[in-house]
Amino acid sequence: EIVLTQSPGTLSLSPGERATLSCRASQSVSSSYLAWYQQKPGQAPRLLIYGASSRATGIPDRFSGSGSGTDFTLTISRLEPEDFAVYYCQQYGSSPPALTFGGGTKVEIK
Amino acid sequence: EVQLVESGGGLVQPGRSLRLSCAASGFTFDDYAMHWVRQAPGKGLEWVSGISWNSGSIGYADSVKGRFTISRDNAKNSLYLQMNSLRAEDTALYYCAKGDFGDYWGQGTLVTVSS
Numbered sequence: 001e002i003v004l005t006q007s008p009g010t011l012s013l014s015p016g017e018r019a020t021l022s023c024r025a026s027q028s029v030s031s032s033y034l035a036w037y038q039q040k041p042g043q044a045p046r047l048l049i050y051g052a053s054s055r056a057t058g059i060p061d062r063f064s065g066s067g068s069g070t071d072f073t074l075t076i077s078r079l080e081p082e083d084f085a086v087y088y089c090q091q092y093g094s095s096p097p098a099l100t101f102g103g104g105t106k107v108e109i110k
Numbered sequence: 111e112v113q114l115v116e117s118g119g120g121l122v123q124p125g126r127s128l129r130l131s132c133a134a135s136g137f138t139f140d141d142y143a144m145h146w147v148r149q150a151p152g153k154g155l156e157w158v159s160g161i162s163w164n165s166g167s168i169g170y171a172d173s174v175k176g177r178f179t180i181s182r183d184n185a186k187n188s189l190y191l192q193m194n195s196l197r198a199e200d201t202a203l204y205y206c207a208k209g210d211f212g213d214y215w216g217q218g219t220l221v222t223v224s225s
Contacts, residue, residue, distance in 0.1 A: 097160030
């Protein structure tokens with residue numbers, strides 16, 4: 001069973017700053033099966049990145065994903081006020097269909 | 111427009127059962143795997159169960175294995191979760207999510223297990 005560990009737990013930054021979020025897997029994960037989500041209070045999660053680095057439809061290009069093997073990163077190049085939220089990484093498999101989530105990183109306003 | 115609408119949540123006593131439904135529209139339902147994911151109050155996301163497009167492959171989290179059953183009716187564009195022997199720790203907002211990695215999610219239905 002793959003465990004995803006996200007760090008830091010909380011990131012305190014100001015609008016305009018760069019955010020770097022980490023997701024480390026307990027064993028190697030295919031890049032094709034790594035995704036990132038954003039969740040705001042009272043809302044369902046929204047897909048940001050799939051396949052480790054592909055932006056989902058409508059996601060601004062300030063969001064980027066990178067990494068391979070056991071280390072993956074979500075970068076927000078310049079934080080906008082609407083980007084303050086919780087971010088989750090996720091690994092997925094299809095046989096059987098299964099999802100594994102990291103514990104989340106909260107990006108808060110400093 | 112993809113829409114996923116969950117229903118069936120509510121307040122239930124420990125040990126009782128509940129059946130959740132997810133009505134899908136805006137995409138070809140039987141082309142995609144589907145998942146149930148839950149979120150306890152103030153906590154992170156926990157995958158519950160997933161089902162392949164043709165119900166031929168099904169997975170469960172260890173925490174619900176033997177108690178919950180996922181199913182789908184492609185003719186009705188619907189996903190279900192039968193939850194038996196409910197426990198207090200099953201209290202959560204339950205989301206259905208579309209596709210191998212959940213590219214669209216519903217708004218969730220709240221399940222509260224309490225006496």
